[in-house]
Amino acid sequence: MCIIPPAMDTMSLNSEGEAMKSKFYYKDGTTSSRYDGSKVLHRIDGPAAEYADGGKRWYVDGKRHRLDGPAEEWASGGRYWWYVDDEEYSERAFNYLIKDIQQLPKVLRLIDPREWVRKL
Numbered sequence: 001m002c003i004i005p006p007a008m009d010t011m012s013l014n015s016e017g018e019a020m021k022s023k024f025y026y027k028d029g030t031t032s033s034r035y036d037g038s039k040v041l042h043r044i045d046g047p048a049a050e051y052a053d054g055g056k057r058w059y060v061d062g063k064r065h066r067l068d069g070p071a072e073e074w075a076s077g078g079r080y081w082w083y084v085d086d087e088e089y090s091e092r093a094f095n096y097l098i099k100d101i102q103q104l105p106k107v108l109r110l111i112d113p114r115e116w117v118r119k120l
Contacts, residue, residue, distance in 0.1 A: 023050045027061065051075065058083075067098060 021033040027042035040062040041048040047056035054075030058066035063086035065071060070080035070091075082094035089097060 020052045022052045024048065064088075070094075 022035075024032050024035050024041060025043040025046075025048045026032070026036070027040040030039070035049070041057075041059035042061055043059065046058075048059035049057040056073045057064065058071040064081075064083035065085055066083065069082075071083035072079075072081040074080070080091070082089045082091055084094070084097060
């Protein structure tokens, strides 16, 4: 289950004073400006949670997951968290893991690592 801090507002103002809304992407293909805990956050081509303040979180099938950078970014740029399949890694451990993944043939990188044994 995805945990979204309640402190994250769904609306904020940008530097020009214009209203910005949070945006959440769900596995069923819907989007919303409000978080719906009964749905699964999911997006392959970008963050599944984009907060009005500029913060972002990447989810795949409801799990924090990103292979090309941190899966959680604060709007201020001051904090980052790296996750693969909902497991948290230090930046150093993440980079080591990703280096190994990038050496795999491209077709295997698209498959869930738990499925590699079955596909080979």
